[in-house]
Amino acid sequence: MPVEKELYLSASGLTKVFGFGRQKTVAVDHVDLNLYEGEVISIVGESGSGKTTLAKMLLGLISTTEGDIYFQGKKRDISTHRKKKEYWKNIQAIFQDPFSSYNIFNKIDTVLLDCIHMRGGRKFPYAKKVELMTEACSFVNLKFEELTNKYPFELSGGQMQRLMIARIFLLKPKILLADEPTSMIDACSRATILDMLMQLRKEIGMTIIFITHDIGLAYYVSDSVYIMEHGKFVESGSADDVILRPKEPYTKRLLNDVPKIYEEWDLSTV
Amino acid sequence: MSNTMLEVRELTTKYITRFREDVYAVDHVSLKVEEGKTLGIAGESGCGKSTLALSLMGYYFPPLHYTSGEIIIDGHNITGMDPDVVRKMILGAEIAYIPQAAMNALNPTQKIIHFIEDVIQEHDLYVTKKDIYERARILFETLGLPAEVLQKYPVELSGGMKQRTVIAVSVLLLPKVLIADEPSSALDVTSQKMVIKMLRQLMETGLISSMIFITHELPLLYNVTDDIMVMYAGQIVEKGTAQETVFDPLHPYSKGLMGSIIVPEKGLRDVKLAAIPGVPPNLKNPPAGCRFAPRCKYVREECTLHSIPMHEAAGRRAYRCIIPEKELREIYAKEAYRNAR
Numbered sequence A: 001m002p003v004e005k006e007l008y009l010s011a012s013g014l015t016k017v018f019g020f021g022r023q024k025t026v027a028v029d030h031v032d033l034n035l036y037e038g039e040v041i042s043i044v045g046e047s048g049s050g051k052t053t054l055a056k057m058l059l060g061l062i063s064t065t066e067g068d069i070y071f072q073g074k075k076r077d078i079s080t081h082r083k084k085k086e087y088w089k090n091i092q093a094i095f096q097d098p099f100s101s102y103n104i105f106n107k108i109d110t111v112l113l114d115c116i117h118m119r120g121g122r123k124f125p126y127a128k129k130v131e132l133m134t135e136a137c138s139f140v141n142l143k144f145e146e147l148t149n150k151y152p153f154e155l156s157g158g159q160m161q162r163l164m165i166a167r168i169f170l171l172k173p174k175i176l177l178a179d180e181p182t183s184m185i186d187a188c189s190r191a192t193i194l195d196m197l198m199q200l201r202k203e204i205g206m207t208i209i210f211i212t213h214d215i216g217l218a219y220y221v222s223d224s225v226y227i228m229e230h231g232k233f234v235e236s237g238s239a240d241d242v243i244l245r246p247k248e249p250y251t252k253r254l255l256n257d258v259p260k261i262y263e264e265w266d267l268s269t270v
Numbered sequence B: 001m002s003n004t005m006l007e008v009r010e011l012t013t014k015y016i017t018r019f020r021e022d023v024y025a026v027d028h029v030s031l032k033v034e035e036g037k038t039l040g041i042a043g044e045s046g047c048g049k050s051t052l053a054l055s056l057m058g059y060y061f062p063p064l065h066y067t068s069g070e071i072i073i074d075g076h077n078i079t080g081m082d083p084d085v086v087r088k089m090i091l092g093a094e095i096a097y098i099p100q101a102a103m104n105a106l107n108p109t110q111k112i113i114h115f116i117e118d119v120i121q122e123h124d125l126y127v128t129k130k131d132i133y134e135r136a137r138i139l140f141e142t143l144g145l146p147a148e149v150l151q152k153y154p155v156e157l158s159g160g161m162k163q164r165t166v167i168a169v170s171v172l173l174l175p176k177v178l179i180a181d182e183p184s185s186a187l188d189v190t191s192q193k194m195v196i197k198m199l200r201q202l203m204e205t206g207l208i209s210s211m212i213f214i215t216h217e218l219p220l221l222y223n224v225t226d227d228i229m230v231m232y233a234g235q236i237v238e239k240g241t242a243q244e245t246v247f248d249p250l251h252p253y254s255k256g257l258m259g260s261i262i263v264p265e266k267g268l269r270d271v272k273l274a275a276i277p278g279v280p281p282n283l284k285n286p287p288a289g290c291r292f293a294p295r296c297k298y299v300r301e302e303c304t305l306h307s308i309p310m311h312e313a314a315g316r317r318a319y320r321c322i323i324p325e326k327e328l329r330e331i332y333a334k335e336a337y338r339n340a341r
């Protein structure tokens, strides 16, 4: 890890327990994580392994049961509404199901205007706001003129996901948490979405936490990879180390179970 | 000599919407599935894969309508057969279809064995429950599924087990062709692998004679199939062996598709993903001429004038593009050279 890079976000002993007694689920179990400026890290795990719960804790959307989160060297404080809003200027998210992340009664202009307002542009003249929104839409290959007055549910899944990226383009957060951003769209459109995310990363110098169940995708996008199983990180390291030279049996199994194109897919192991 | 289990000639079908608009979802599709072989169908969502599956079974219920073309199953021409007869005589017995998300369609209040009784009695009213149970038990045993599953309710089974159960039930009547439509998309990688292993087993044990496998996940398709057809906006744009289609695509759309493959293998991080710009056309109003022309990097004036037929290429391959094979290869070779520098 280059030493001069700033440690943006870190977590130690982060734990989330849902329910109690016999209903108790330890969704995230004493997880440590370090995120440096400009990095892309991936968190890979099967469904139910605790990825989304971890993401929600990092975002401050749900409380933590145990453990600490540090942001830019200081213990994160989101105890008041104002502090939370301040934190969310720095860290933003894209979720798997784009339809779940909007108020469906807000028109698309409102969704984008909110982003401009969050960045302190409330007092901009309207023409300036339109210019910003148009720029954001064209970045993701959408036409702003065609979107005005539409509701999010009138868009296709792929268009919605691109609108989410347009939001991020306007918000320019330091950290983007992308939770399975391509798992609802088909393999063919996936490349387009990934391209846009990586372009955006270059453009605004974003640091990315990429959450996925797709180990190939993780390998493609990230500098380092964390493998999650039952709420715990079982292996982590540089993408090349973890994917090409896995040590843990669990990582090996995940890799083994994915169909590949150069290597034989061994069906005898299940 | 190989036996053709299914042959489809120039099949064209459409949806007629509530507003009396035509949606041309399957346009002049021809295909052949030989005994013992698996044919793959690739293409992005909305290109007509599921509609093709329904169409080639002769399963026409509004809003889906037959327009033209022929369907021959194991030598029997079923073109024009009444859809209700198709449901009784063809579905399950000749061609079995596992629809997308089939496992979620299981009736939650019905035990698996009762679901199986319904399936069999639809075709044979006189078989006893005891015989049905025996048949199901033997089938499950052959496929390595625990017989206890038969007495369970769907909620008691994991996603992977539910899907394998649905697949097992679908082959009870020993169909000639099994169509699996995105059978493992909703499953994690390990359950996916178990599903694929079971499909292979069905073929090896002779429970089915051939298979059509539909998915947009190309690495999966490559591993499961012998031949691949690439579908775009209701048309087949390329046909060839799995090896040819994935490693040596000819049609510009297939080329783009194969360039978007992501697998955790050495070297992958160094190649730039090919993202195809734009979106597929609306099938209510597909472009004249080549349907891919509006998104194609190599578009020429002639492309948009009239519809493009399939062209034969080396081997048993075919593709739907006016650019000759030799010229396409030169274009791709130059591009690869430029990208490598």
Ligand SMILES: Nc1ncnc2c1ncn2[C@@H]1O[C@H](COP(=O)(O)OP(=O)(O)O)[C@@H](O)[C@H]1O
Residues within 6 Å of the ligand: A018, A019, A025, A026, A027, A045, A046, A047, A048, A049, A050, A051, A052, A053, A054
């Ligand atoms: N609000 C909640 N209440 C109770 N259990 C939950 C809640 N959210 C998640 N869980 C449980 O926590 C575990 C991890 O879930 P999640 O973080 O969504 O996993 P992933 O995103 O990796 O699929 C699962 O067992 C899930 O059922």
Ligand SMILES: Nc1ncnc2c1ncn2[C@@H]1O[C@H](COP(=O)(O)OP(=O)(O)O)[C@@H](O)[C@H]1O
Residues within 6 Å of the ligand: B015, B016, B017, B023, B025, B043, B044, B045, B046, B047, B048, B049, B050, B051, B052, B063, B283
């Ligand atoms: N019931 C229907 N009525 C009208 N159009 C339909 C209907 N079902 C599907 N379509 C249209 O037909 C096209 C092909 O759909 P489908 O066969 O489901 O594609 P795929 O399986 O490749 O995702 C799409 O454009 C879709 O919008």
Ligand SMILES: [Mg+2]
Residues within 6 Å of the ligand: A051, A052, A053, A180
């Ligand atoms: Mg999740």
Ligand SMILES: [Mg+2]
Residues within 6 Å of the ligand: B049, B050, B051, B100, B181
């Ligand atoms: Mg479909």
